[in-house]
Amino acid sequence: MEANIHSLYQKVSKGNLVIxxxxxxxxxxxxxxxxxxxxxxxxxxxxxxxxxxxxxxxxEALQNLYHHxxxxxxxxxxxxxxxGLGQYVFFVMTKENSGNYRVTCGNFVLKSKVKVLRxxxxxxxxxxxxxxxELYKIILNNDEFSEKGGGGLGFxxxxxxxxxxxxxxxxxxxxKFNFFIFEVLVS
Amino acid sequence: xxxxxxxxxxxxPTISFDAKSxxxxxxxxxxxxxxxxxxKPLVDWLDKFSDVAQGTxxxxxxxxxxxxxxxxxxxxxxxxxxxIQNKNKAEVVINWYYEEDDEDxxxxxxxYQSILKIPFKMVEIAD
Numbered sequence: 138m139e140a141n142i143h144s145l146y147q148k149v150s151k152g153n154l155v156i157x158x159x160x161x162x163x164x165x166x167x168x169x170x171x172x173x174x175x176x177x178x179x180x181x182x183x184x185x186x187x188x189x190x191x192x193x194x195x196x197e198a199l200q201n202l203y204h205h206x207x208x209x210x211x212x213x214x215x216x217x218x219x220x221g222l223g224q225y226v227f228f229v230m231t232k233e234n235s236g237n238y239r240v241t242c243g244n245f246v247l248k249s250k251v252k253v254l255r256x257x258x259x260x261x262x263x264x265x266x267x268x269x270x271e272l273y274k275i276i277l278n279n280d281e282f283s284e285k286g287g288g289g290l291g292f293x294x295x296x297x298x299x300x301x302x303x304x305x306x307x308x309x310x311x312x313k314f315n316f317f318i319f320e321v322l323v324s
Numbered sequence: 325x326x327x328x329x330x331x332x333x334x335x336x337p338t339i340s341f342d343a344k345s346x347x348x349x350x351x352x353x354x355x356x357x358x359x360x361x362x363x364k365p366l367v368d369w370l371d372k373f374s375d376v377a378q379g380t381x382x383x384x385x386x387x388x389x390x391x392x393x394x395x396x397x398x399x400x401x402x403x404x405x406x407x408i409q410n411k412n413k414a415e416v417v418i419n420w421y422y423e424e425d426d427e428d429x430x431x432x433x434x435x436y437q438s439i440l441k442i443p444f445k446m447v448e449i450a451d
Contacts, residue, residue, distance in 0.1 A: 164357050168334060171355075186425045189389070193428070196355050196391050203357055270435070277395060278439050290392035298428060 159227040363397035370404035377414040386421035
């Protein structure tokens with residue numbers, strides 16, 4: 138099973154790669170990625186409006202991973218052969234021939250939290266732009282911050298900004314974890 | 325009452341809160357992982373400022389990017405400003421700046437406007 142996640146990462150890392158990473162993620166790494174992607178988009182001649190949209194989605198995707206890193210079993214971490222690795226997520230951004238950008242994230246999710254997350258994905262994929270806007274405002278205006286420090290708005294914001302439906306999959310890992318693959322397209 | 329002046333970083337905005345002139349400015353990028361840590365002192369400052377504010381409180385928000393974690397904190401800032409307005413001692417005006425082709429930023433300002441009961445002025449920045 139361990140090998141599957143790494144090969145999955147390799148599989149989504151194919152194509153015209155803008156950035157890719159597997160392992161732990163921290164604040165400095167997020168800053169580095171964001172600066173690198175912004176530079177590379179501008180160098181590619183993307184217009185400012187599109188760069189802003191992609192940048193915004195990237196911030197949310199990366200910070201989602203940052204706030205929701207779980208510690209997977211030691212055997213899995215050891216199999217990665219990355220010295221000192223304590224957590225694991227992956228993150229891939231590719232540019233497709235159509236000119237669209239695809240952002241794919243992978244992280245471990247506790248089985249107890251899968252249903253809530255799956256329901257959230259289904260819900261967001263079913264809503265229109267107008268409904269997403271209303272939901273965003275309702276959640277913005279409640280006073281709650283989640284235990285991980287997120288505001289519960291990240292996915293809604295990505296749905297609004299991308300204008301596309303999310304791709305997602307929950308892969309059975311062991312008794313405790315599923316591996317969650319999340320994909321957002323910026324067209 | 326002391327002012328707050330904070331230099332911007334790639335992830336946090338430039339802050340200039342001046343009690344004397346009543347000018348309040350947030351400018352740049354607001355994308356920290358932990359936004360509560362950054363905004364808490366600002367929200368606390370506004371709490372104290374609400375006791376002394378008078379005349380016109382001129383608020384300039386000129387953000388290039390902000391993450392969803394900041395969006396809640398920015399709403400907290402606005403709610404404190406709404407309190408000041410409600411005390412009837414000062415008039416609060418919020419100027420929300422956006423680049424001319426940045427519809428997402430304009431829409432973000434309109435989202436706040438629809439939640440709050442303080443006057444918003446949408447200000448387009450021409451290139």
